Amino acid sequence: MQVADTKKLLSGNEAVAQGAYEAGCLVGVGYPGTPSTETMESFAKYDGVYAEWAPNEKVAMEVAGGASMAGARCLVACKHVGVNVMADPLYTLAYTGVNGGLVLLAADDPGMFSSQNEQDTRFHALGARIPLLEPSNPAEARDFAKLAFDLSEEFDIPVIVRSTVRMSHTKTMVEIGERVEHDLKPYTKDPSKWVMMPAFAKKRRKVADQRVRDLMDWGSKSDIVRAEYRDKKIGIICAGVVYEHVREAMPDASVLKLGITYPLPKAAIASFADEVEELYVVEEASNYLSSQVAALGFTLNQTPNAIPPDDEISPEIIRHAFGADKPDFETFDGALPPRPPSLCAGCPHRLVFSELNRMGAIVTGDIGCYTLGALAPLSALDSCVCMGASLSMAHGVELARKFGSGVDEKFAKKPVVGVIGDSTFAHSGITSLLGTVYNHGDGILCILDNRTTAMTGQQGNPVNGITLQHRPSHELDIVKLCEAMDVEDVQRVDSQDLKAVREAFKHAREFDGLSVIVFCSPCQLLIRKKESPYVVSEDCRKCRSCINIGCPAMGADEEGRALINPTQCIGCGQCAQICPFDCIKSTAEG
Amino acid sequence: MATEINAQSTGATAVASKAVTVVLCGVGGQGTILAADILAKVAAASGMQVRLSEIHGMSQRGGSVITIVRFGTEVHSPVTDLGCADRIVSFEATEALRYLPYLNKNGGKLLVNSEEIKPLPVLIGFAEMPSNTVEYLQKHGATLIDSSAIAREVGNPKATNIVLMGALSKDLDFDEKTWEDVIAKRVPPKTVDSNIAAFHAGRDAVK
Ligand SMILES: Cc1ncc(C[n+]2csc(CCOP(=O)(O)OP(=O)(O)O)c2C)c(N)n1
Numbered sequence: 001m002q003v004a005d006t007k008k009l010l011s012g013n014e015a016v017a018q019g020a021y022e023a024g025c026l027v028g029v030g031y032p033g034t035p036s037t038e039t040m041e042s043f044a045k046y047d048g049v050y051a052e053w054a055p056n057e058k059v060a061m062e063v064a065g066g067a068s069m070a071g072a073r074c075l076v077a078c079k080h081v082g083v084n085v086m087a088d089p090l091y092t093l094a095y096t097g098v099n100g101g102l103v104l105l106a107a108d109d110p111g112m113f114s115s116q117n118e119q120d121t122r123f124h125a126l127g128a129r130i131p132l133l134e135p136s137n138p139a140e141a142r143d144f145a146k147l148a149f150d151l152s153e154e155f156d157i158p159v160i161v162r163s164t165v166r167m168s169h170t171k172t173m174v175e176i177g178e179r180v181e182h183d184l185k186p187y188t189k190d191p192s193k194w195v196m197m198p199a200f201a202k203k204r205r206k207v208a209d210q211r212v213r214d215l216m217d218w219g220s221k222s223d224i225v226r227a228e229y230r231d232k233k234i235g236i237i238c239a240g241v242v243y244e245h246v247r248e249a250m251p252d253a254s255v256l257k258l259g260i261t262y263p264l265p266k267a268a269i270a271s272f273a274d275e276v277e278e279l280y281v282v283e284e285a286s287n288y289l290s291s292q293v294a295a296l297g298f299t300l301n302q303t304p305n306a307i308p309p310d311d312e313i314s315p316e317i318i319r320h321a322f323g324a325d326k327p328d329f330e331t332f333d334g335a336l337p338p339r340p341p342s343l344c345a346g347c348p349h350r351l352v353f354s355e356l357n358r359m360g361a362i363v364t365g366d367i368g369c370y371t372l373g374a375l376a377p378l379s380a381l382d383s384c385v386c387m388g389a390s391l392s393m394a395h396g397v398e399l400a401r402k403f404g405s406g407v408d409e410k411f412a413k414k415p416v417v418g419v420i421g422d423s424t425f426a427h428s429g430i431t432s433l434l435g436t437v438y439n440h441g442d443g444i445l446c447i448l449d450n451r452t453t454a455m456t457g458q459q460g461n462p463v464n465g466i467t468l469q470h471r472p473s474h475e476l477d478i479v480k481l482c483e484a485m486d487v488e489d490v491q492r493v494d495s496q497d498l499k500a501v502r503e504a505f506k507h508a509r510e511f512d513g514l515s516v517i518v519f520c521s522p523c524q525l526l527i528r529k530k531e532s533p534y535v536v537s538e539d540c541r542k543c544r545s546c547i548n549i550g551c552p553a554m555g556a557d558e559e560g561r562a563l564i565n566p567t568q569c570i571g572c573g574q575c576a577q578i579c580p581f582d583c584i585k586s587t588a589e590g
Numbered sequence: 591m592a593t594e595i596n597a598q599s600t601g602a603t604a605v606a607s608k609a610v611t612v613v614l615c616g617v618g619g620q621g622t623i624l625a626a627d628i629l630a631k632v633a634a635a636s637g638m639q640v641r642l643s644e645i646h647g648m649s650q651r652g653g654s655v656i657t658i659v660r661f662g663t664e665v666h667s668p669v670t671d672l673g674c675a676d677r678i679v680s681f682e683a684t685e686a687l688r689y690l691p692y693l694n695k696n697g698g699k700l701l702v703n704s705e706e707i708k709p710l711p712v713l714i715g716f717a718e719m720p721s722n723t724v725e726y727l728q729k730h731g732a733t734l735i736d737s738s739a740i741a742r743e744v745g746n747p748k749a750t751n752i753v754l755m756g757a758l759s760k761d762l763d764f765d766e767k768t769w770e771d772v773i774a775k776r777v778p779p780k781t782v783d784s785n786i787a788a789f790h791a792g793r794d795a796v797k
Binding site: 113169173228244248249312314315316326328338343344369544548554 | 593594618631634643653654666672684687690692694710718719720722
């Protein structure tokens with residue numbers, strides 16, 4: 001008898017990887033992004049599979065499209081905004097369909113714990129006509145991932161498994177099984193299926209529409225759509241982790257649990273609606289389900305208290321929506337200091353931002369650890385929109401100032417600086433830079449090369465030349481790339497050397513034309529080296545220059561003199577370089 | 591049609607027996623996730639259903655963090671709400687004040703590492719630490735232990751989280767042996783002894 005070993009405590013992401021492994025998935029491609037990252041990281045660890053990081057999600061989906069065409073089962077994983085980046089191949093792969101099963105794990109972030117927006121991947125499924133499954137917990141994540149591969153091949157279509165942060169990052173015990181190997185499915189050349197030029201695409205469009213109707217029927221018969229009848233006064237339609245909240249909050253209510261939310265299983269919804277007196281949809285941070293159920297012609301009841309349209313929901317929010325009082329709670333009666341995340345002690349991004357702040361530059365930022373340069377005391381960023389936007393937005397600011405009338409004089413004089421990380425540059429900064437060069441753009445573009453994709457957990461990328469398996473590969477030489485693009489002014493600078501940082505900015509400001517600075521120094525989390533801590537001498541003049549670089553090891557004593565916490569200090573010496581009076585020394589210097 | 595479950599016809603009761611909700615909070619980097627993982631495994635090894643919910647990403651860079659562990663004979667939601675936590679284990683004292691609203695006012699218990707860590711806004715002079723953290727927590731029935739000092743005493747300063755799990759274990763119905771087994775499997779091999787020692791020191795601290 002098998003017992004203990006067939007069950008493991010797995011997160012939703014790990015469970016999707018496990019399901020893909022069991023389904024005989026051969027190729028995995030992803031780009032990191034919270035809350036999806038561990039999916040590809042754990043898939044890569046199984047024997048008999050091949051996995052890699054792509055430079056971005058569009059590339060990931062295209063690699064998977066090719067592997068699928070050649071007959072392999074493929075898994076792609078990314079966060080919700082990554083689906084925007086891959087939308088182009090995704091929408092057309094819905095026309096071509098697949099050969100080997102192709103499954104996309106897309107992880108949404110209701111509550112925006114680590115994202116720039118709260119978009120709902122189900123609208124992409126609707127737009128692209130791609131079926132979308134929603135597991136409610138890790139055990140289902142494993143089952144649905146397996147099912148998704150079969151469904152993909154049966155219906156000749158990529159399948160999305162949608163997760164949310166509370167599915168991806170919830171751990172439960174998961175039953176695991178053996179891998180079933182799949183030979184490559186035979187490939188036969190078929191331009192009418194794979195060459196999407198108008199004549200063929202027009203036909204495939206009709207195939208896509210028929211497939212949606214077939215999938216609607218499939219859903220209504222499938223056991224991933226489950227009507228749970230209890231008290232029939234209240235009937236709730238829900239999916240994903242919201243189902244778990246609903247069961248907790250409303251244990252007596254009848255529930256229609258939708259394991260597939262695109263296309264909606266109309267017949268199953270109709271029979272559920274017939275059985276219950278009042279029909280509700282409960283969902284979080286979106287109106288996808290309620291609008292689509294309503295679009296099918298069902299009339300929904302409204303809960304006595306509204307469910308907030310944004311943010312993640314919880315059992316208490318649901319109970320309250322159906323009329324219950326919220327539980328009583330205690331709140332501290334004093335003021336609490338906020339505790340935002342901050343750049344680590346020794347972070348190589350810090351001195352660049354302290355300089356940008358000093359320069360009073362207009363800084364178009366990007367996404368990564370360096371987005372934290374927006375927070376006090378560095379307060380150096382003007383914008384952060386999406387990966388790659390820093391460089392192109394800097395170009396846009398320059399254009400507006402150059403060609404616009406009535407430009408404020410102070411605004412016109414500020415240097416414009418785009419700031420982007422190494423992984424983000426490889427992801428989508430290269431084409432932005434190309435656009436600026438091509439169009440004779442101006443300004444200063446900084447590439448913060450800390451030798452890793454730090455924010456999402458120090459993954460390899462094409463700039464540091466480390467693979468998903470942590471093996472060495474080709475390193476992109478950014479300076480050479482800039483030269484090849486005909487950027488006239490490129491500097492490579494050690495970002496831990498304040499003098500060099502200052503000089504590089506001075507030079508770039510004086511240069512007439514586009515200037516690129518590659519700031520290079522490894523992330524502290526990568527090297528994890530702790531040198532002797534620094535100390536502040538008696539001569540401290542309380543000027544706060546060192547405190548204003550926002551190091552978590554740096555504070556002030558009661559009299560306002562700078563004070564270094566020796567357990568937090570890693571001995572990088574940034575503060576010593578900043579101090580105008582030479583009052584900070586390493587304890588190693590005695 | 592799709593699967594149907596009919597609780598009415600079988601007469602089965604749908605009401606879940608109440609799950610226990612533990613909130614672990616602190617400062618990014620303090621080891622809340624490892625502690626939560628151990629607690630979840632102990633509960634699972636004791637035959638319970640478990641849900642563990644953690645937040646990755648941004649907040650880990652020294653920000654305020656919260657991890658939720660729920661266990662019982664039947665558990666559904668991985669999250670909790672204000673006024674609903676049966677236990678709060680705070681790895682840092684001011685964070686206990688921040689997450690206090692989660693505590694169930696009827697019987698919830700608060701276990702706190704008395705150490706206070708200043709966040710960046712305090713260090714740069716943009717905000718102040720509350721002056722009465724410990725007194726306030728004591729007045730509200732919190733159990734305070736200096737788990738950082740205890741961890742240093744047993745020779746493993748990083749084991750603050752395990753000291754707190756030891757203290758928590760006094761108050762939960764799981765076998766001491768199960769805790770020891772799970773900890774031994776989960777921590778780096780070289781640190782098993784000092785972590786087990788930290789666990790017992792934590793247990794003794796709340797006698
Ligand atoms: C389209 C898209 N994919 C993925 C992410 C997730 N993400 C946010 S920051 C980041 C990595 C940033 O790495 P890098 O540019 O090297 O900066 P660092 O964090 O190392 O400073 C990633 C992958 C995202 N926000 N958007």
